[in-house]
Amino acid sequence: MWHARDRIREITARRWMLLPPEAIVRDLNGFLRGWAGYFRYGHSGQRLSKIRRYAQWRLAHFVRRRHRRSMAFGWWVLTRARPADLGLISLYVIVVAPRAGKPWRDRPNAAGERRR
Template structure:
């Protein structure tokens, strides 16, 4: 979780204010999709909600600073946008493991049995 928050903060830092918002959102979406794809199995819905909230707040802060305003301005800009400024939605991406069915086809990488 800490590394994900640090990466989101790195993608929305002030030194990137010269980039267009669409470029920053594209980088954020690429990171969030990769992170979500890796952690989508199991019980991670609450963690996804925390990361999504953190990403939205950081993007709102970035938009506010880009326009030399506060976070409230960025939050309002995101809320009035029909797609939330293009930020990916992590709701409903968790896949719960099914009973008596392995997550992967092979139990080990080489397919050998347990020792």
């Protein structure tokens, strides 16, 4: 999770201020798709929700700094002025049950431990 936050912070850094927000969202979507593709198996819905919320906050902060306005303006642009969070992907329906219909391990002692 910390790696995701660091990478989102790097994508929305101050040095990319001259780029349009759509370019930042494109980079964020690429990262979030990869992150969600790796972590979608299992019970990770809450974690993905936290990562998306952090990405939304950083994007609102980026818009605020770009226009030299308040944070409320950043949230307003993100939620109301532009459709669907400037194109930021949703991570809510990506989670898949771990190996649906199959046990988690094929053998009960898959790690090599002996029976007692």
